Amino acid sequence: MPDNTPSPKKKKPMLPSPGGPKPGVQLWVLLGLTVLVFGLYYLNRGGSAIEITQQKFEQYYQSGYVRDVTLVNDRLVEVTLKKEALSNTEYGSQLRNRSPLMSDQSPQFNFRVIDGKTFKEDYDKLQANIPPPQRIGLKVDSRTGFGEMFTGYGFMLLLLVGFWFLMRRMSGAGGPGGQIFNIGKSRAALFEGGDKVKVTFKDVAGLEEAKEEVQEIVEFLKNPSKFTILGGKIPKGALLVGPPGTGKTLLAKAVAGEADVPFFSLSGSDFVEMFVGVGAARVRDLFKQAKAKAPCIIFIDEIDAIGRSRSRGNVPGGNDERENTLNSLLVEMDGFGTDSGVIILAATNRPDTLDSALLRPGRFDRQISVDPPDLNGRTAIFQVHLKPLTLAPDVDAKRLSAQTPGFAGAEIANVCNEAALIAARRDKKMVTMQDFHDAIDRVIGGLEKKNKIISPEEKKIVAYHEAGHAVAGWFLEHAEPLVKVSIVPRGYAALGYAQYLPREQFLYTTDQLLDQMCVTLGGRAAEDLVFGKISTGALSDLESITKRAYGMVSVYGMNEKIGNVSFYDSQGRNEYGFSKPYSEATAQTIDEEARKMIEGQYQRTKQLLTERGAELEAVAQELLRKEVLLQDDLERLVGKRPFAVPTAYQAHMEGTDRSQTASEWRESHPSGVSPTHNDVPEQPLPGLDTPPAAPVAPEPSVPSGTAL
Numbered sequence: 001m002p003d004n005t006p007s008p009k010k011k012k013p014m015l016p017s018p019g020g021p022k023p024g025v026q027l028w029v030l031l032g033l034t035v036l037v038f039g040l041y042y043l044n045r046g047g048s049a050i051e052i053t054q055q056k057f058e059q060y061y062q063s064g065y066v067r068d069v070t071l072v073n074d075r076l077v078e079v080t081l082k083k084e085a086l087s088n089t090e091y092g093s094q095l096r097n098r099s100p101l102m103s104d105q106s107p108q109f110n111f112r113v114i115d116g117k118t119f120k121e122d123y124d125k126l127q128a129n130i131p132p133p134q135r136i137g138l139k140v141d142s143r144t145g146f147g148e149m150f151t152g153y154g155f156m157l158l159l160l161v162g163f164w165f166l167m168r169r170m171s172g173a174g175g176p177g178g179q180i181f182n183i184g185k186s187r188a189a190l191f192e193g194g195d196k197v198k199v200t201f202k203d204v205a206g207l208e209e210a211k212e213e214v215q216e217i218v219e220f221l222k223n224p225s226k227f228t229i230l231g232g233k234i235p236k237g238a239l240l241v242g243p244p245g246t247g248k249t250l251l252a253k254a255v256a257g258e259a260d261v262p263f264f265s266l267s268g269s270d271f272v273e274m275f276v277g278v279g280a281a282r283v284r285d286l287f288k289q290a291k292a293k294a295p296c297i298i299f300i301d302e303i304d305a306i307g308r309s310r311s312r313g314n315v316p317g318g319n320d321e322r323e324n325t326l327n328s329l330l331v332e333m334d335g336f337g338t339d340s341g342v343i344i345l346a347a348t349n350r351p352d353t354l355d356s357a358l359l360r361p362g363r364f365d366r367q368i369s370v371d372p373p374d375l376n377g378r379t380a381i382f383q384v385h386l387k388p389l390t391l392a393p394d395v396d397a398k399r400l401s402a403q404t405p406g407f408a409g410a411e412i413a414n415v416c417n418e419a420a421l422i423a424a425r426r427d428k429k430m431v432t433m434q435d436f437h438d439a440i441d442r443v444i445g446g447l448e449k450k451n452k453i454i455s456p457e458e459k460k461i462v463a464y465h466e467a468g469h470a471v472a473g474w475f476l477e478h479a480e481p482l483v484k485v486s487i488v489p490r491g492y493a494a495l496g497y498a499q500y501l502p503r504e505q506f507l508y509t510t511d512q513l514l515d516q517m518c519v520t521l522g523g524r525a526a527e528d529l530v531f532g533k534i535s536t537g538a539l540s541d542l543e544s545i546t547k548r549a550y551g552m553v554s555v556y557g558m559n560e561k562i563g564n565v566s567f568y569d570s571q572g573r574n575e576y577g578f579s580k581p582y583s584e585a586t587a588q589t590i591d592e593e594a595r596k597m598i599e600g601q602y603q604r605t606k607q608l609l610t611e612r613g614a615e616l617e618a619v620a621q622e623l624l625r626k627e628v629l630l631q632d633d634l635e636r637l638v639g640k641r642p643f644a645v646p647t648a649y650q651a652h653m654e655g656t657d658r659s660q661t662a663s664e665w666r667e668s669h670p671s672g673v674s675p676t677h678n679d680v681p682e683q684p685l686p687g688l689d690t691p692p693a694a695p696v697a698p699e700p701s702v703p704s705g706t707a708l
């Protein structure tokens with residue numbers, strides 16, 4: 001097995017099961033029915049007797065209809081008629097409709113009396129007119145105490161007992177920890193470092209940038225005083241962001257392994273339960289356990305299950321339970337001191353959907369991206385997972401990684417395992433390259449179903465698209481300097497991306513904004529030029545320039561026709577767009593001008609890329625070969641950028657080794673780099689997440705409300 005994450009001593013930190021064999025299902029059904037029957041009986045008993053007058057009763061009595069008379073508590077007289085006499089009364093039809101659960105023995109009529117003594121006297125008078133054999137003795141009943149209490153509370157009690165059994169059964173299926181007593185216990189699995197099974201950074205291949213970032217957390221855990229003594233605050237949590245299977249769990253485990261601390265692992269969905277308050281209770285319990293084991297790491301996989309934005313697309317009162325869970329997580333995170341030694345790592349592939357409260361300082365304020373591996377990364381991961389296998393000499397990690405574009409670590413581990421199984425099935429002594437080819441085919445088959453593998457044609461389109469961004473940016477004076485361009489798909493988020501270093505500036509001129517618009521349009525323009533057709537890949541590019549163009553026209557007063565007018569509403573009063581602050585005619589002009597601006601820039605971009613056709617080709621081809629290009633690579637391919645770069649960046653690059661990676665640069669400029677063009681694979685379905693139709697809000701990278 002190539003799995004290099006053996007489960008260490010795994011211990012569920014929960015109460016042991018009360019034990020004993022569980023009675024069969026039938027018993028529970030029976031019990032439930034009994035409860036139901038009793039309940040209905042008692043509910044119906046009082047309610048369905050018909051109230052009559054004393055005169056009526058005397059009339060029935062004299063007619064010989066009556067079978068039983070009971071004086072209850074000196075207040076009420078219950079009358080039971082003979083069965084055959086019922087149809088003789090005017091209540092016949094009403095009585096037939098009585099609940100079938102009522103027996104004929106129970107009284108059909110009753111009436112109230114002032115006091116028992118008077119009624120007894122009346123009754124004696126009534127008896128006197130009737131021949132002795134037909135006389136009926138008056139029964140006297142006192143139903144205080146148990147009887148009444150039972151009909152009231154007893155029923156409730158029975159219901160509760162029934163419910164308790166039911167819950168016990170339902171949650172009992174969830175494992176030994178699922179009993180009703182344990183329902184509020186966290187379901188975290190605890191791994192404690194047995195030395196032989198520790199996961200360390202050695203087991204995590206590639207991911208150098210991420211490893212560097214978590215290295216700091218290891219230091220915090222190992223030696224907290226070193227940091228706190230200087231007054232620094234140790235972070236409480238970090239978010240590992242990346243598509244499935246890229247090794248987020250593995251990395252978190254490795255942090256625990258390196259620091260030699262216990263590791264609590266659970267999934268966001270473990271908190272979610274159908275019963276109100278359970279999620280919150282589990283959060284509290286988790287933190288209680290963790291504090292007892294501090295220093296330690298809590299790893300919450302798929303935190304989106306509880307951390308989804310509260311405001312977004314929620315039916316009012318919709319998912320209160322999830323909200324409660326999220327709130328209690330926030331409360332717990334705020335509650336423990338930074339020196340308590342508990343660090344929470346959480347994994348997600350949709351950081352954009354998370355509630356912003358989770359990302360605030362003091363919570364998950366660090367985001368560590370765990371990207372899918374590029375060619376070299378894949379080679380490294382192959383090397384890790386090939387190690388335990390007995391290999392034929394022809395097996396080569398480099399060739400394997402070239403054949404597995406788009407594979408994440410989990411898929412590579414899967415390939416290695418499959419290859420070993422295939423070889424074993426073929427009774428081979430070693431795993432050969434042929435076995436790997438077959439294993440890759442099989443894994444790709446699975447991935448195609450999940451839409452994760454891009455075809456060679458698509459890859460080519462993405463390469464030219466990204467090359468278009470890169471080349472356009474290279475030759476435009478005001479474009480932001482390129483840091484990295486990549487065609488490694490990033491899961492749902494992007495088929496490729498180009499990363500730029502934003503200038504450290506707060507004011508943008510029209511020229512600068514227009515140049516940036518050209519860079520963003522570079523992807524689509526390149527597709528258009530090279531293939532003569534365009535794809536949906538430019539969705540997010542178009543979204544961003546549309547916003548920007550409308551912003552320039554209607555918010556920043558950068559259009560001649562509209563003039564120095566801004567419809568920006570800094571108070572946000574017009575949030576719901578019920579009324580626009582301008583006339584229909586102005587709206588039309590805004591539309592026209594925004595379109596004209598975009599169209600003009602698109603032509604300019606195409607013009608530029610036509611002139612730089614050779615460069616575009618070179619960059620695209622190199623991207624297809626290497627998948628990721630850094631600034632140095634571009635310099636090598638298309639020559640030095642003809643414009644000065646911002647001073648901060650320049651100084652940095654001059655003072656240091658040129659071979660340093662973008663991530664290292666990012667280290668020293670934490671807020672510096674952001675992916676500017678994430679190219680989304682397909683059009684998301686219009687839904688609640690779609691931005692409002694009239695994007696007049698200013699672009700985030702253009703600071704709004706900067707006072708002059």
Ligand SMILES: Nc1ncnc2c1ncn2[C@@H]1O[C@H](COP(=O)(O)OP(=O)(O)OP(=O)(O)O)[C@@H](O)[C@H]1O
Nearest residue numbers: 005204205244245246247248249250381409410413
């Ligand atoms: N960088 C890597 N180096 C070595 N092995 C890896 C790497 N990435 C993933 N793997 C392998 O893939 C397996 C699954 O990875 P892991 O569970 O950590 O992914 P994940 O990102 O947490 O996925 P998910 O988001 O689906 O939980 C690991 O146990 C490991 O065998």
Ligand SMILES: [Zn+2]
Nearest residue numbers: 523541677679
């Ligand atoms: Zn693009």
